[in-house]
Amino acid sequence: MTDVVSPRAVAAVGVGQTPFGPTSEAPTYVVMLQQAASQALEAANLTIDEIDAVVLALAPESLMGVNHAERWCTDYIGGRMKPVLRIQTGGATGLSAVQAGYQHVASGLYERVLVVGADRVRESGDAQKIFNKIWDPFYERALPFTTITMIAMSAVRYMHNYGMTERQMARVSQKAHYNGALNPNAHIRREVTVDEVMESRYLSWPLKLLDACPQSAGGCAVVLSSADAVKPESQSPAWITGVSMAGETYYIGDRLETSERGYDYGDAEALAVAAERAYAMAGITDPRTQIDAVETYASFTPVEIHNAEALGLADLGTAAPLFEEGFFDLDGEIPLNPSGGVICTNPISVTAMVRFVEAVLQVQGRAGAHQVPGAKTVVATGAGGSHQFFNVAIVSSEQPK
């Protein structure tokens, strides 16, 4: 009989993020790493010498033009003579790295871990040309697939299945930009109206410019700690009560049929799988009443709509009208992306880590103008690859029993 073991409690005790913006105005990659790490260490009231291990979040290295840049960067993240490892799961990398850091502490091997990353998305030119290379070279690369056309196809499928309109997508953008304007670290900080979104140019029908995320630069870091190692002077601990990840098939052509769960390419089935597991770990049985806010990785507006469903916040095919009604607004029933989300900030290697950091700020009550009053349980999600890798973390103000 296999023993059942409960993970050791793990808390985020310090977070840091640089102000995000265009690469042309950003410091060098290693400076952003150091700025974010320094912020997180300061918040945790720790020095790098008090950190046992380091996890680097570094997504496609083609974006920065240095192969296995974790080798190059080890010195700049305090990793010399420490255990260091690097995580790469595409856009999901930032949250995968947090999950790897979580395992360091939950396993009992380490007490304090620094998770850090940064990105300068236009460092090697247009990211979409690089992302075209993620697809199968024979069948899908030549379509041409980019992360824009990939989601455009998904959105068309969702429109066909459930009747979503472009105006409903625009409402998601309006909400995101309203929230982002309140977030001092967001890359895009201006409100837009639904009509402005509708009038913005098409990137790939039905996606328009204001339905899409920017290409951002910036750094992000988290210090994770065991309960015993939390310093009294650190930020109030934000406890990780659930973690999970799930992957879809590689070939998008294989996702076009309806699955046993009733999902197809218009939905996010792997996110639903990851959420179910994370909820089970965190003891969440009714996400619509037990979750106070969500920071979900949605690089385009229709993704936020199907993510809400995959996370169990709405039935399949019913979320779009809820956005119109304000259900997911900052003052709505379940605020979705109170930070402005990926629509306002997308530094790819750490985009998913920013979701986690914003969830931490919410349960700590430190989110400022975009604070959700009384938030105690907040969900963070990541997504990477060809809308293929999804991860979920549950952050709580209460230590798990």
Next chain:
Amino acid sequence: MASKLAGSVVITGIAEASSEREDSLETLVFRGARAALDEAGLDRGDLDGVVLAASDQTDGRAITSMLTSGPAGAYLNDEINVASSPGHALALGFMQILSGTHQRLLVSSWGKSSETAGSVQAAERLSADPFFERDGGLSAAAAAAFQAQQRRVNATDGALAAARIAARNHGDVDEAAILASAVVASPLRELEVPPEIDRTFSILLERAGRDTPAVTLSSVGWCSDSGRIAERDLSALPHLQRAAEDAYQRAGVQSPTDEIGSWHLHDYTPDAEILAYGPLGICAAAAANDLALSGATAYGGLLPVNPDGGSVRGEAPFGGPMAKVLAAVRQVRGTATNQVSDLDRALAQLTTGFAGQFQTVAIVERQQ
């Protein structure tokens, strides 16, 4: 000192698979994963996670785990890619079982040089610091040559010791032939450096307790040195010593040479193997060259190192170091080529990065 970790994580399946010329990368990875599952008597649905060690540039892709996670068994399952080293992937898998979030997972690594755009060495060169080191032509081979040179100039008969280790691993090639083979990166000779091969490796980790034959993965330790090789003493590996100390402490090993019966060490060059003796506690660092010359590390010797011949006949790029874990497991199972007798415990060293920047030490032992 008994370790609180001992016995928690077990290995119930291992597999390595070669690539036929016409095989795709997916086929190669699938073949290894399927074989490890078969050996453990399990199916993909029995897994609750997959940990990959995937190198994008080595595979010639921007996010190679997109392609390979499915063949490794991760469809609609937990998946993570530890892109820095196969040793680090093993370490994360170890932690996931220890923490209790996972009960059974597959760790998979591979190397398929035919997928690499240009060459493996060209991709490796892109790992070098772009401002100071890349234009100097730094590559894995060049860094290994620097390290070998630094060791040999400080040792009496340093080149002979290296040739003796290489001859030990070849088994059918003598020292004279090795010393007469072509120089590939001075002072390294062709018969001292493994050729690139295509291969995949899979290891099935479980929480102890299932009624099935298993080997205990009693510990993993890992540590990093600087990425600026000009600032390192390449003939000293303090980070390997730190990794080994962590591994010994976690496994409850107090006297490594008495308690470990078989050593499976990184041997991209024979010099790298010799340099590991000191940090691992096999002998004093100053005595390593003499130990190599003595023949004590041969199969049948007092301190058998790489009794299976190591990597000299071929090493898969990036994912290849996982072969050391499989070799150690075979020794503990008693199924190895050149089986060491009366063996309870074996050590595997997994190394990645220029001149061994990232070091991992894993200890496997007979299940109690």
